[in-house]
Amino acid sequence: MPDIPLLAESPAALAALGRATTLYTDLDGTLLGRGGCLLVDGDGEPSTTAAEAVCAVNRAGLDVRIVSGRNRAQLTEIARICDWSGFIAELGCVVVTARGEHPVYFTGDWPDGALAEGDTPFAVIERSGALTALQDLFPGRIEPHGPYQVDRTSTHVLRGCVDLDAGRAVLAGLDPPVDLVDNGIIRPPRHTLAGCEEIHAYHLVPAGVTKQRAAAR
Template sequence: MTTALTQQLVDLPVIEVLYSDLDNTLLGPEGSLLTGPDGRPSARAAVALVDAAVGGLTVVPVSGRAMPQLRNDARLLGLSDAIGEVGAVILRDGRTQYEWGECPGGIARNPHDTLTATGAVDAVLDAFPGELRPYEPWHRGREGGHLFHGVADVDAANDALAAAGCGWACLRDNGRTGGWEGRSVRAYHLLPRGVGKAPAVADDLAARGLRPEQAAAIGDSVEDLTMAPQVGAFFMVANGHDAPGTIRTPGGMGEGFADAVLALLAHRAGATRDNRQAPAPAEGTVVPSTVLVVEDDEMVADVIRISLTAEGYDVAHVTNTAAALSTIQASPPDLVLLDIMLPEVEGWEVLTQVRSQPHTAHIPVVIMTARTMPADEVRGYNLGASAFMRKPFTPDELLAQVDGVLQDTPRA
């Protein structure tokens, strides 16, 4: 699953930034970070944000939300940068940048106020009396454009704008929405022409000094798909539109975002290793032939596999306790990386069995866990664990742990 995703990234350099749509992509149902696409609690998207931060992958949310709201949302997500109002406003390094497009300058302090001052807002509302209105409360605080809801003919609205001398502005249909009791309505953005998610991404990359192939994007809609030509890889979450040339994630909503992050981190680890010479092992160090990864999360396992194989290790992978014990008995590895939270039987049983058999008792076992209870660490060391690694960890932290444990363990 993850291998298929990473294989589609193989020709790209290190990916430095991921532009992510927010609603129905990074966030789950009802805009929740902690709800999976099936409506059940899920921490995968939250963990992916931590993994990205630890692994050096910058995540930039790209949303139609008003910038004051998006600034706060980004802060809650642990993110410093954002692109808001469908690409009309960019927040980077604490500074706000407006995307003016064809909007005339020198009239007002931002595009939102310019649309008001030039009569563009009145032209649209007057064209649909009683049918279109500001979308409360979501239109408040906007800086780059206006948000309406109701029922409008976009072509007729744009004709009205041109007739009012505001042909530099345009109305865009943003799809079905609510908020108008008893009516089926849609949301509409009023923006300067030339403004959108795609040009905002292009301008943001230029400001960062990055090439398109050093970035990826992910989304669920046709509007999100416009970012694809500006980046090296575009992921479409499982709940999104079918589109050729995109990388389809196995999961939807927040879980699809997590799929993309882990694939990018796996690729990032491999590309980084390919672009630098591996350090020579210290004198007397025995380089292991095999590392067995016991991990039921395929994405996590793929990150580990790519990181270790890039350093010359042979990596085997199993997903449950029974397969781990069978593999260890048939062909003892030089080291075991063991997840504790495995399906059916927890990983403690693997550690117990390895230590109880004379021909496997010498094998170092490194516990990988997201648990933070001190009792787990005490239990692990009492059972004979060689070391603990707290998830999430970076590829460099993984390699340092594996190298260190193996250097301290004589080969049988």
């Protein structure tokens, strides 16, 4: 990956930033410090740096959009606290253009008709048998990641230690196709997994859904 210059070292980047009207930000490891806290830094030390940055972008009049794997209810509260409006939740599946408005589901490469009126991507993925297919392929090595699995309308959150490519290959054959996204290493306080030295969080999403594609819509 090429080095990304600091803004102070790139007049062109500074000029481009000066023309920006919308800012997209993730949460964990980006806006938030250790433990998902706004008022600590990456080392867990008390810090107001992120809060001051929130005030700065608000004073500048930027339209800030949170883009996160968290669910709609969580992002609604974070957006309210920061005095921001729209956001993209559940890894790109749930798009809310303004706080308080009804969400729009982005289902990536699913064919027309895959999501019926009144249905949710979460329910469609559940009916597809995606979780069962993964548990059959990786017995004892993947399970729902409670309590983060609740209150979701699009993605399923799992934890485990699996071969990502093998899992994705199985899910691609479902109707409609589903994708498996690795969201990094986690340290759950409790689980029922077997033989996992390193546990990862995973999301089941409609095939073709990404944060980038959702933001570009």
